[in-house]
Amino acid sequence: MLFPVRCFxxxxxxxxxxxxxxxxxxxxxxxxxxxxxxxxxxxxxxRMFLSHVDIARExxxxxxxx
Amino acid sequence: xxxxxxxxxxxxxxxxxKGVKLHxxxxxxxxxxxxxxxxxxxxxVFMENSSVFYDEYIAHRLALIPLSSEKALEKYKxxxxxxxxxxxxxxxxDCFVKLELSGEGVKGGVKTLYSGDLVSGDPDVKxxxxxxxxxxxxxxxxxxxxxxxxxxxxxEHIKWSPVSVAAHKYVASVKIDExxxxxxxxxxxxEVCPRQVIVEKEGSIKVDEGKLLECSLCRLCETVCPSEAVxxxxxxxxxxxxxxxxxxxxxxxxxxxxxxxxxxxxNTLKKALLEGVGYGGG
Ligand code: SF4
Ligand code: SF4
Ligand SMILES: [Zn+2]
Numbered sequence: 001m002l003f004p005v006r007c008f009x010x011x012x013x014x015x016x017x018x019x020x021x022x023x024x025x026x027x028x029x030x031x032x033x034x035x036x037x038x039x040x041x042x043x044x045x046x047r048m049f050l051s052h053v054d055i056a057r058e059x060x061x062x063x064x065x066x
Numbered sequence: 067x068x069x070x071x072x073x074x075x076x077x078x079x080x081x082x083x084k085g086v087k088l089h090x091x092x093x094x095x096x097x098x099x100x101x102x103x104x105x106x107x108x109x110x111v112f113m114e115n116s117s118v119f120y121d122e123y124i125a126h127r128l129a130l131i132p133l134s135s136e137k138a139l140e141k142y143k144x145x146x147x148x149x150x151x152x153x154x155x156x157x158x159x160d161c162f163v164k165l166e167l168s169g170e171g172v173k174g175g176v177k178t179l180y181s182g183d184l185v186s187g188d189p190d191v192k193x194x195x196x197x198x199x200x201x202x203x204x205x206x207x208x209x210x211x212x213x214x215x216x217x218x219x220x221x222e223h224i225k226w227s228p229v230s231v232a233a234h235k236y237v238a239s240v241k242i243d244e245x246x247x248x249x250x251x252x253x254x255x256x257e258v259c260p261r262q263v264i265v266e267k268e269g270s271i272k273v274d275e276g277k278l279l280e281c282s283l284c285r286l287c288e289t290v291c292p293s294e295a296v297x298x299x300x301x302x303x304x305x306x307x308x309x310x311x312x313x314x315x316x317x318x319x320x321x322x323x324x325x326x327x328x329x330x331x332x333n334t335l336k337k338a339l340l341e342g343v344g345y346g347g348g
Pocket of ligand 2: 242246247248249252253254255256271290291292293294295296
């Protein structure tokens with residue numbers, strides 16, 4: 001779904017960093033360097049970025065079941 | 067008790083605390099996590115939601131957004147009172163802050179609503195970070211909601227915890243028995259230490275005292291030593307306390323509030339004991 005607001009493990013707020021992260025990574029920068037720049041130190045938080053699949057972009061086009 | 071600041075920035079604080087017992091420091095640490103009140107969204111009223119996201123999903127994301135609480139601690143009623151008020155359906159202004167969010171999808175694109183789009187009824191209580199995505203909308207999808215934030219404590223729900231990480235750690239004491247050590251034929255502990263605590267200096271093997279704070283107490287040096295010359299232990303009553311704020315309060319304020327909560331609890335206990343038991347012949 002959407003990028004999580006907090007890290008699942010430590011609870012640090014990370015949601016606000018996603019837009020910049022993905023913009024820079026898609027422009028060809030090294031994810032490790034971008035995360036260092038953004039101040040994401042712990043590996044629990046880093047994997048949140050590295051393993052995120054932005055599935056919301058696809059879900060958006062399907063109707064909601066209710 | 068002796069406190070030294072090892073590292074300090076906007077969101078984190080690292081202290082070297084000497085002459086304090088572990089159980090006391092741990093009480094402070096637990097108070098940091100679970101007892102210091104901050105603001106967080108607790109109720110959400112949806113007027114309209116034609117997005118593909120369920121109400122609960124949006125409400126959950128809203129709750130996790132850190133809200134600035136520095137001034138709110140004085141302005142609003144205590145977590146206990148406000149929890150009760152909320153349960154009875156009373157959303158009074160001395161407990162709750164209303165945050166409004168509304169938006170509509172745009173033609174031929176994806177519209178993202180961010181935490182910065184929340185309109186708060188109190189300028190002192192607003193999202194700490196503006197760029198947290200809350201929801202995405204397509205054309206003809208609309209959302210309109212009112213979120214109500216109140217003070218709460220981490221022990222009720224982690225969204226009310228002012229810290230993300232709060233940890234303490236022993237300070238290492240690494241000793242090398244030079245009588246047993248076969249340096250320079252052997253250099254295994256120097257090579258294996260991941261934190262460069264054990265170093266070579268002027269042709270002899272030394273423990274770098276300045277680096278001891280970084281020792282992870284992994285005991286790799288002890289394990290690899292063929293002659294049991296290295297001993298890793300810890301210093302008595304000396305600890306490193308590290309914690310990171312979510313941004314709703316400054317680290318200093320969190321620590322002060324935590325000690326206040328602890329003091330209040332102890333005073334309550336003392337009072338109850340004095341009134342109830344009357345020990346000591348009184
Ligand atoms: S315990 Fe680990 S970090 Fe500490 S000195 Fe030994 S090898 Fe290095
Ligand atoms: S591993 Fe043991 S014997 Fe080898 S250098 Fe270190 S202390 Fe000396
Ligand atoms: Zn984390």
